[in-house]
Amino acid sequence: MPRSALVLFAASLGFFFVTATTFTSLGYVLYTMVAELGWSKAAAGFSFSLLGLACGLASPLPPLLMKSIGTRLTMFAGCLVLAAGFLIASQIEHLTLFFVATTLMGVGFSLVAPSPAVYLLATWFPRTSARMIGFYFMAGAAGGIAGPLIVGAIVGMTGDWRLHWLVMAISAFVLGLICLVCIRDAVKVESVEQVKGAGHEQDGPAQRSLWTVRQALRTPSFLILALVMTVVQTAVTSAHSILVAHIANLGEGAAPGAIAMSLLAFAGTGAKGLTGTLCERIDPRRILIAGLALQALAMALLWSASLVMVATAAATLFGLGWGMAWLSAHILLLRYFGAGIAGDMTAMATTATTFAVLGPILAGRIADVTGGYSLAILIFALLLAAATGIAVLFLRAPSAAPVTEPETVGEGELVPAE
Numbered sequence: 159m160p161r162s163a164l165v166l167f168a169a170s171l172g173f174f175f176v177t178a179t180t181f182t183s184l185g186y187v188l189y190t191m192v193a194e195l196g197w198s199k200a201a202a203g204f205s206f207s208l209l210g211l212a213c214g215l216a217s218p219l220p221p222l223l224m225k226s227i228g229t230r231l232t233m234f235a236g237c238l239v240l241a242a243g244f245l246i247a248s249q250i251e252h253l254t255l256f257f258v259a260t261t262l263m264g265v266g267f268s269l270v271a272p273s274p275a276v277y278l279l280a281t282w283f284p285r286t287s288a289r290m291i292g293f294y295f296m297a298g299a300a301g302g303i304a305g306p307l308i309v310g311a312i313v314g315m316t317g318d319w320r321l322h323w324l325v326m327a328i329s330a331f332v333l334g335l336i337c338l339v340c341i342r343d344a345v346k347v348e349s350v351e352q353v354k355g356a357g358h359e360q361d362g363p364a365q366r367s368l369w370t371v372r373q374a375l376r377t378p379s380f381l382i383l384a385l386v387m388t389v390v391q392t393a394v395t396s397a398h399s400i401l402v403a404h405i406a407n408l409g410e411g412a413a414p415g416a417i418a419m420s421l422l423a424f425a426g427t428g429a430k431g432l433t434g435t436l437c438e439r440i441d442p443r444r445i446l447i448a449g450l451a452l453q454a455l456a457m458a459l460l461w462s463a464s465l466v467m468v469a470t471a472a473a474t475l476f477g478l479g480w481g482m483a484w485l486s487a488h489i490l491l492l493r494y495f496g497a498g499i500a501g502d503m504t505a506m507a508t509t510a511t512t513f514a515v516l517g518p519i520l521a522g523r524i525a526d527v528t529g530g531y532s533l534a535i536l537i538f539a540l541l542l543a544a545a546t547g548i549a550v551l552f553l554r555a556p557s558a559a560p561v562t563e564p565e566t567v568g569e570g571e572l573v574p575a576e
Contacts, residue, residue: 161282161342162282162283162344164339164340164341165278165279165282165340165341165342165344166279166282166283166290166293166294167340168233168336168337168339168340168341169233169271169274169275169278169279169294169341170275170293170294170297170298171297171333171336172233172236172237172270172271172275172333172337173270173271173272173275173294173295173297173298173301174297174298174300174301174304175270175301175329175330175333176240176266176267176270176271176298176301177271177298177299177301177302177305178301178302178304178305178308179240179244179263179301179305179326179329179330180209180213180263180264180267181209181210181302181395181398182301182302182305182306182398182419182423183305183306183308183309183419184206184209184260184398184399185206185398185399185400185401185402185403185415185419186306186309186310186313186402186412186415186416186419187309187313187319187322187323188202188205188206188399188402188403189402189403189406189412189415190313190319190412191256191319192403194319195251195253197253198522198526199403199521199522199523199525199526200519200522200523200525200526201253201522202399202518202522203399203400203517203518203519203520203521203522203523204257204518204519204522205253205256205257205260206260206395206398206399206518207395207515207516207517207518207519208257208260208261208264208515209260209261209263209264209267210264210395210514210515211264211512211515212260212261212262212263212264212265212268213264213265213267213268214264214512215264216264216265216267216268216269217268217273219265219268219269220232220236220268220269220273220274220353221273221347221350221352221353221354222350223235223269224274224277224347224353225347225348225349225350225353228343228346228347229274229277229278229341229343229347230337230338230341230342230343232269232274233269233270233274233275233334233337233341234334234337234338234341235269236265236266236267236268236269236270236274236334237266237270237330237331237333237334237337238266238330238331238334239262239265239266239269240262240263240266240267240270240330240333241266241327241328241330241331241334242262242266242327243258243259243260243261243262243263243265243266244259244263244323244324244326244327244330245323245324245327246258246259246262247259247260247263247323248320248321248322248323248324248327249320266330270333271298272294272295272298273353274353275294276291276294276356277347277352277353277356278341278343278344279291279294280356281343281344281345281356282344296427299423299426299427299430300427302420302423302426302427303420303423303424303427304420305419305420305423306402306415306416306417306419306420306423307416307417307420309322309416310412310413310416310417312325313412314412314413368496369495369496369499369556370499371499371502371503371506374494374495374499374503374556375503375506377494377556378552378554378556379490379494379553379554379555379556380491380494380495380503380506380507380556382548382549382552382553383487383490383491383494383507383553384506384507384510384511385510385545385548386446386450386483386487386545386548386549386553387484387487387507387508387510387511388510388511388513388514389541389542389544389545390450390453390480390483390484390487390542390545391511391514392511392513392514392516392517392538392541393453393457393476393480393517393538393541393542394480394514395514395515395517395518396514396517396518396520396521396534396538397422397473397476397538398419399517399518399521399522400518400521400522400525400531400534400535401415401418401419401422401473402415402416402418402419403415403525403531404460404469404530404531404532404535405418405466405469405470405473407530407531408463408464408465408466408469409466410466414466414469414470417470418469418470418473418474419473421470421473421474421477422473422474422476422477422480423477424474424477425474425475425476425477425478425480425481426477426478426480426481426484427481428478428481429449429477429478429479429480429481429482429485430481430484430485431481432481433445433449433481433482433485433486433489434485434489437485437486437489442486442489442490442493443486443490443549443553445482445483445486446482446483446486446487446490446549446553447546447549447550447553448479448482449478449479449480449481449482449483449484449486450479450483450542450545450546450549451479451543451546452475452476452478452479452482452483453476453479453480453483453542454479454539454540454542454543454545454546455475455479456472456473456475456476456478456479457472457476457535457536457538457539457542458536458539459471459472459475460472460473460476460535460539461532461535461536461539487507488504491503491504491507493555494555494556495556517538520534520537521534521535521538524537
């Protein structure tokens with residue numbers, strides 16, 4: 159088999175695995191762990207938040223490691239870190255150790271995907287990198303769909319959450335061996351920027367934006383989009399952490415919750431795929447508003463649902479709205495501020511969404527006080543409704559960038575002065 163095919167296989171398998179075993183399935187395992195170990199729901203939510211926070215804070219690590227030890231060993235190290243986190247989780251008795259475990263899972267996630275793999279695919283498939291990277295992200299989305307069902311099968315058949323974590327630890331180690339065998343760098347990493355720019359070379363020279371990053375950050379358009387993305391990410395992160403437990407409280411156990419989680423991921427994946435095409439024909443602002451409204455409606459339906467089937471339908475509807483809102487917000491950043499600084503603006507907006515890690519903690523605390531997640535779900539529904547209203551009333555394309563005198567840089571090259 160060609161080396162490029164082996165690289166694609168290992169990288170895609172890695173993204174499938176980390177997606178399946180962390181964010182999309184942790185809520186299911188937490189449900190059984192909390193019941194057995196007697197933890198508070200706020201503490202369980204905090205462990206979920208640590209996973210997301212560690213994943214975000216560790217994101218600068220992969221390019222640095224790839225420069226010093228190469229992509230193959232970086233991904234192998236990520237698999238070992240994941241295996242350590244899973245192994246600790248299988249042995250824990252105390253909450254503090256589980257916090258360590260989920261932190262390690264977040265760090266391992268960042269070292270395995272997606273930054274190292276995108277660089278690999280961009281360099282191994284220079285002419286077809288967009289197609290291969292698209293396939294790669296499809297594999298990650300499939301992990302989100304399959305993960306809750308896999309966990310549900312293991313825990314449902316054995317009733318042992320420790321066995322689940324042990325199986326995941328062994329699987330992570332096997333994945334590391336696969337990375338050692340299959341992964342090779344087509345182009346040696348010599349700088350952090352080389353990794354960050356992977357996959358964009360064939361797009362041609364970046365068009366110079368009329369905006370500077372500093373100017374764009376001050377516009378109401380960016381502030382509203384960053385706020386909307388933060389609300390969406392908070393609701394999504396919280397839904398992943400509480401959905402299984404909330405549906406289980408309706409009286410039919412945790413198994414339907416795993417199905418609902420998978421349907422949420424499936425709907426979100428499909429919506430993201432369709433939204434890109436729709437935005438070519440329909441104003442992305444309208445799609446964003448529709449996605450936010452759909453999420454708010456889904457949360458309200460989940461809050462009022464007394465039947466598992468209704469709650470499952472609400473989860474599916476929520477996933478659909480999530481996919482529409484998330485992708486259209488990114489497209490609006492590109493259209494409002496131009497391709498030249500689109501990457502910087504997306505990074506800034508994504509940084510703002512770090513506050514989403516507070517969602518599971520808040521939801522857990524509310525559940526400890528009230529005995530269920532209904533009030534938390536209602537709060538998220540109101541937040542999404544407020545975000546919808548703000549987008550309808552205030553989100554507009556920014557006015558023309560401030561006119562500034564250009565500076566001369568070299569032979570006849572001009573750039574806007576800041």
